[in-house]
Amino acid sequence: MQIERLEDFIANMPKSVSTNTEKARWLYIELGKKSFYDVSYEFLNEDEEQELMYDHKDYKNPNIITCASLTDQYEKLLKIIGIESKVITDGGHRYLRFYEEDGITWHTADLTNDLKNVQSGCQTSHFLQIDSEKLRDIDKRIGYISEKKGYTDDYFEQVKDFIIKKGLKGKAQLEYILEVFHLYVKPEKMGEHELYSMYQKFIKTCIQEEKIPSFTATMRKGKNHSSQPKSKFGTKPGLVEYNMTFVDENNVAFEYILNLQTGKFQEVETKEMYHSNYQIKGIRCKRKVKF
Structure with a gap:
């Protein structure tokens, strides 16, 4: 799957991925596979940090990110498919809270802390507040794992x-x-x-x-x-x-x-x-x- 811009994720989403939760999960996994934390960010001085403007960095291939830019990108993807979300800042770290169709039930999604899991095919630990077996069923439906090969x-x-x-x-x-x-x-x-x-x-x-x-x-x-x-x-x-x-x-x-x-x-x-x-x-x- 060739991804050059955020919209390409939407264009490549399988038609079998139907519910909002499945779509949010599929985008979480696919964006995570192509996003890599910028280790140089932690060693920048204040002037360099301001100059780079990480907070609203556009998607590029490869996608070199910080928690701010990755959260911003995921928020944009969810918005495209009609899922309401909100950026949460906790001690300088950013992640998303998004809502189900009822507008009341919400889940958290912290892709930055799950990159190692997504890129290695492991079970994630920072997506959704649902039972792990239910999430396993979703991952089978979207093709992240299968009956033959688990996490x-x-x-x-x-x-x-x-x-x-x-x-x-x-x-x-x-x-x-x-x-x-x-x-x-x-x-x-x-x-x-x-x-x-x-x-x-x-x-x-x-x-x-x-x-x-x-x-x-x-x-x-x-x-x-x-x-x-x-x-x-x-x-x-x-x-x-x-x-x-x-x-x-x-x-x-x-x-x-x-x-x-x-x-x-x-x-x-x-x-x-x-x-x-x-x-x-x-x-x-x-x-x-x-x-």
Whole structure:
């Protein structure tokens, strides 16, 4: 489906999508597949932020967004199909509240926080205030899932069962989780922020350890987003470094970095250091480690 402007979503909506709820859901999913959070936004200074005017950014392919621009786009789509909605601002974050035909029953839709789920085929967590099974039925009707293939996270239990069956512990368990991630999630369909967020969800869901890895995303020193070329998604490559630190049962810490070219977490070269009561492996001397 080729989408160059918002109206193209409406033109490509299947005729089988009939009710307002189904239409709102279909647009939510399809817009989410093609929208990627602009990681550079969090590192803008005030002048740059004002200059970019994100709040009313038009749809482009690829669609690089913030919560403000994505909410504005979704509101416009709902308006085209005759669904009344209202933008809600909560602590600087924006999402939508839209109403059913009766004008009384309302639902919330926060697509920005669901991008990782939509792009990986998972069950969403920020759309509609209805029973999850009813939403599953809607998703079958609009083609997001089917009788043969459910939500991606329906299959995460298989990973947990294998870990328990094989008795995997510590680092071996984490590396198994990292290895099978690509069996369930296709990084090439995701933006870098969405991919990083999905890794966090997958690892935290599957890991059977008391100590859960910690995740940090930091701006690379000396990087100026305005002078860098754009990635295939339109965001600036290499602006943000995504790291993960795992402390095993022996209090040995291992650091991993997300390779955005391969979409995989890779362990940083081993270099032993000591920090408090932790023996840290894989930490580069120039970086500080948070536990």
